[in-house]
Amino acid sequence: AKQFSGMYAALMTGMDDAGEFSPDRQRNIDAYVLRQGLAGLYVGGSSGESGLLGTDELMAQQAVVAESAKGHDARLIAHVGVPSLRDSVALARRAEALGYHALSALPPHAYPFSDEEVLAYYRALSAATALPLIVYEVPIRTGRPFGLDTLVQLLEMPGVGGIKFTSTDLFKFSMLRRRCPDSLFYFGFDEVYITGAALGADGGIGTTYNILGRLYVALDAAMRAGDLAHAQELQDLSQRFVEALLEIGVLPGMKAAFRAIGVECGPTRAPLTPKIADAEARMKAVLDQPEFKR
Numbered sequence: 001a002k003q004f005s006g007m008y009a010a011l012m013t014g015m016d017d018a019g020e021f022s023p024d025r026q027r028n029i030d031a032y033v034l035r036q037g038l039a040g041l042y043v044g045g046s047s048g049e050s051g052l053l054g055t056d057e058l059m060a061q062q063a064v065v066a067e068s069a070k071g072h073d074a075r076l077i078a079h080v081g082v083p084s085l086r087d088s089v090a091l092a093r094r095a096e097a098l099g100y101h102a103l104s105a106l107p108p109h110a111y112p113f114s115d116e117e118v119l120a121y122y123r124a125l126s127a128a129t130a131l132p133l134i135v136y137e138v139p140i141r142t143g144r145p146f147g148l149d150t151l152v153q154l155l156e157m158p159g160v161g162g163i164k165f166t167s168t169d170l171f172k173f174s175m176l177r178r179r180c181p182d183s184l185f186y187f188g189f190d191e192v193y194i195t196g197a198a199l200g201a202d203g204g205i206g207t208t209y210n211i212l213g214r215l216y217v218a219l220d221a222a223m224r225a226g227d228l229a230h231a232q233e234l235q236d237l238s239q240r241f242v243e244a245l246l247e248i249g250v251l252p253g254m255k256a257a258f259r260a261i262g263v264e265c266g267p268t269r270a271p272l273t274p275k276i277a278d279a280e281a282r283m284k285a286v287l288d289q290p291e292f293k294r
């Protein structure tokens with residue numbers, strides 16, 4: 001599974017002005033992100049507003065992105081974690097048929113499920129295709145962290161290739177890394193990627209990589225080369241960008257940033273709404289700073 005290491009953009013979703021999925025605007029986003037030199041794309045995740053999209057739209061997006069990626073050296077991970085196992089399996093099978101390289105899924109999150117229900121969900125999803133499955137620890141989405149032993153059980157399941165770890169419990173990350181040395185570990189908080197890399201992450205998956213992909217590729221390379229000073233400079237820039245995003249809301253802010261650099265991507269779907277009126281100007285001011293000029 002280590003062939004999948006590296007940095008992946010948690011791809012954003014193109015919408016038309018009315019908030020409907022737009023294949024054309026998806027292609028605008030894909031074209032920009034595919035030029036960043038990332039290892040690949042993570043399609044249909046939280047950053048892609050998947051919690052607000054229907055299964056039909058997620059399937060349409062999978063197909064558009066697979067087409068955009070043709071001729072590019074980019075691995076495609078399909079996120080298929082939707083409320084029911086049934087729909088997750090349908091999305092997983094579609095992704096496999098479209099040539100995606102791996103799958104990932106949020107844990108079941110529509111109700112407070114037991115660990116047994118979560119394990120059974122991942123077991124069934126993993127058995128549904130031949131693709132490696134990346135499980136997901138994300139307490140800010142699920143409302144609760146999984147215990148270390150549960151995470152080990154997940155990583156030891158047949159067909160499970162790794163984990164996307166989006167939590168700041170770094171001691172747990174380290175213990176899990178030691179317990180599962182052959183699994184693939186992606187770190188999920190862009191603004192502190194440096195800490196994940198320092199503790200042995202094989203790569204990262206992040207929202208802000210959509211815009212700053214090259215920066216994160218360089219940050220990861222600096223950490224691997226032991227150039228901490230350069231890595232800290234790059235992480236500092238990423239933090240300045242995330243700080244501005246948080247004033248707007250991460251996803252509406254990202255879409256404002258795309259517009260600010262001339263990539264028409266449309267709005268976020270309601271109820272996701274920018275917290276401030278001049279979001280595009282705010283993000284333009286950040287990206288116009290000389291340190292961000294690529």
Ligand code: NAY
Nearest residue numbers: 010045046047188189190191206207
């Ligand atoms: C996805 O699509 O599943 C993700 O984007 C996961 C990674 C992001 N975490 C969450 C919970 O959305 O990139 C991060 C995050 O947006 C970033 O660090 C800003 O806080």
